[in-house]
Amino acid sequence: MRRIDDPFGFGGPTTLDGPYDVVVVGAGPAGLFAGHRAAALGGRVLVVEAGHGMYASLCPRVRAAASGRPIRDLEKFRMQCKRCTCLVGVGGAAFHFDTNLGYINGLTRSKIERASDGTTRSYSGLERALGDFDRARDLVASVYEQFYAWGLTRTSPAQAPEPAPADPAAQSAHHRTASAVFQHSDAAPSQEITVDESLVVVGALLEELRSLGGELLMGTRVTAVERDDRGMFTITAGEHRLTSRNVVIGAGKLGLDWVRGVIGTLGVGHLSPRKVDLGVRIESWRDDLAPLTEACHNPKHSFLNDRGDSVRTFCVCPGGRLMAYDFAGGLALDGQHCITTPTTRSNFGVVTNVTVPDGVDGTDFALEFSRAAMKTGEGRPVVQHVGDFLGEPLSGPPVPCSLLETTETDLRALLGPELSSDVEGMITRLNRLSPGMVGAHAVIAAPVVERVYPDLELTHDLESTVPGLFFVGDSSSKIIGVTYGAVTGRVAAEAAMSR
Incomplete structure (x- = not known):
């Protein structure tokens, strides 16, 4: 052979x-x-x-x-x-690519959802997949030990502080503010790999x-x-x-x-999946978005929208760039972590765990969003600056998107009123967390499509x-x-x- x-x-x-x-x-x-x-x-x-x-x-x-x-x-x-x-x-x-591996000090319940009794609860997808939180946590730890044995640099305690303490008096000002702005904030430390x-x-x-x-x-x-x-x-x-x-x-x-x-x-x-992750990526100057990664490399801030769907930050890439790839007849966006050659920009995803309409195949529903974006952009990702999206004047020169080819358009027409409201809600909350974090000069790019199997x-x-x-x-x-x-x-x- x-x-x-x-x-x-x-x-x-x-x-x-x-x-x-x-x-x-x-x-x-x-x-x-x-x-x-x-x-x-x-x-x-x-x-x-x-x-x-x-x-x-x-x-x-x-x-x-x-x-x-x-x-x-x-x-x-x-x-x-x-x-x-x-x-x-x-x-x-x-x-x-240079990337982020995930938690290193254990496992956290980083996502939220509305329970049947109307309360908000946090959960871990891996915990649900394996049926037991302790089992999932221990297996993540064993995977890291295997990575270290194969040559991954072991992160020192100074680089990977313990998760924020439960006692509000002992938490950092940043974490207390995040907890007041979002229904759930997870700043558990993670590890990067080049x-x-x-x-x-x-x-x-x-x-x-x-x-x-x-x-x-x-x-x-x-x-x-x-x-x-x-x-x-x-x-x-x-x-x-x-x-x-x-x-x-x-x-x-x-x-x-x-x-x-x-x-x-x-x-x-x-x-058919009843929930799929759809959304956008937001890109701005690295200094503007620095407060977002003050507590950890990849924070996960979440809130429930009026429909009970979770809206969260996703895959934060400080010093990174955006990337586009062909996906099932459409296109999708992601973020690159440029650890060894950081850029002057940072980006992160904003995704909604959308409830699929009754009688509609969830996978096809997500793919249609991807294909609609490709059609709107005439084969290119679609972008709009935050000021135009919110109807506000730009606060400075617009941030040039790191994608090579894009089509500027009215993103609200593509996203629809519900996803548009979710993106606006996330921008508002992040600017409450740190005023000016997501300025009018930042750029929004679509589409992001995840968890569609x-x-x-x-x-x-x-x-x-x-x-x-x-x-x-x-x-x-x-x-x-x-x-x-x-x-x-x-x-x-x-x-x-x-x-």
């Missing part, structure tokens, strides 16, 4: 003899942890990845910088991609996977997963027909269309209604994020091997 070169010396397998104990689809954090854990437990494991090695999948501008070729005005040069295509490959989308560190961590993970007998097949797309009467799976991967006792799907956000096909073909139990019926070990078929990471419909994804991959692998 043709071997695929990889910077870590981990070429493709020379044979693909079955059956495998576990075939993992996707080599993002969830898939890599699933493959590693299953191999560590003695399983015969194959991880199949549509992209190539992590270094080969990096942004060409990043590779140029890493190879020592000079890049003048790196911020401007890296903005020249109209659409980001560095979202596949070993390591997944997250590890291809691309350089990601290359080290992923390389060490792959080396261990190989030493444990695991195999990695790159540059090969899985097109079909079938199951026979004996409970064995047949996986079509490129020109190969593989057999396995278990399949772990960690295809990531961009695998949505394919995963929906697998769900339909195998009859996986699922419902069908609501899969999974056990607390991530196994579907089809025995031996597991869904992890974004594909699980339960969680997003690097460490959460890694936890789900580990849990699924242990359950698969126990079968």
Whole structure:
């Protein structure tokens, strides 16, 4: 078989003899942890990845910088991609950029919702996915220890203070103000990781996977997963027909269309999602938004709107830039953390956990929002300055959006009155938290689309209604994020091997 070169010396397998104990689809954090854990437990494991090695999948501008070729005005040069295509490959989308890993001192209930009795309650998506808060917390801690063992710099206590104390008298002025402005504020410390560190961590993970007998097949797309009467799976991967006792799907956000096909073909139990995350990203000068990250790298401020839906800040990127990518016939935006080469701007998401109208498929509802934005922008992201959005005069020169191509438009027409009210409500609250934080010169960009997978019926070990078929990471419909994804991959692998 043709071997695929990889910077870590981990070429493709020379044979693909079955059956495998576990075939993992996707080599993002969830898939890599699933493959590693299953191999560590003695399983015969194959991880199949549509992209190539992590270094080969990096942004060409990043590779140029890493190879020592000079890049003048790196911020401007890296903005020249109209659409980001560095979202596949070993390591997944997250590890291809400087990024934020998540909590390091434990697990918090960072989200809120309106309970059936009308009260507001906080919760953790990982806790719900795994069925137990302590289990989820301990697994996050173990994932971090694994990252540290593979080369992640351990964050010192000075860099990662304990969460704000419950006693209001002992809390910082910032936290007391946030608690008064928002219904829920979570400033639990998190940890950042640079691309350089990601290359080290992923390389060490792959080396261990190989030493444990695991195999990695790159540059090969899985097109079909079938199951026979004996409970064995047949996986079509490129020109190969593989057999396995278990399949772990960690295809990531961009695998949505394919995963929906697998769900339909195998009859996986699922419902239309009743809630999807839709919204915008706000970008301004780094100094303006500095108060937002005073307490931690990635604060999560939330309130309930008049409809009882949660509105929250999402993925704060101090010193970062915006990025756009193609998504299921539409487009979507995200934020990049530019830790090693910070820019003069910062950005963050504002998302509403929207209740989908009765009788409407939630996934299609979210995708329609994405496609409507693309149509409005004639193929480009749509933007508007905060002053124009609020009907207020600009307080200074407008902030130039870091996206290369955009279409200026009336965002209220795209968002509709309800989402527009949510964005306005978040801006108002943030300016109460720190006057002038989101000025009229800041820019709003759309669309942001998250948590759009069908609501899969999974056990607390991530196994579907089809025995031996597991869904992890974004594909699980339960969680997003690097460490959460890694936890789900580990849990699924242990359950698969126990079968």
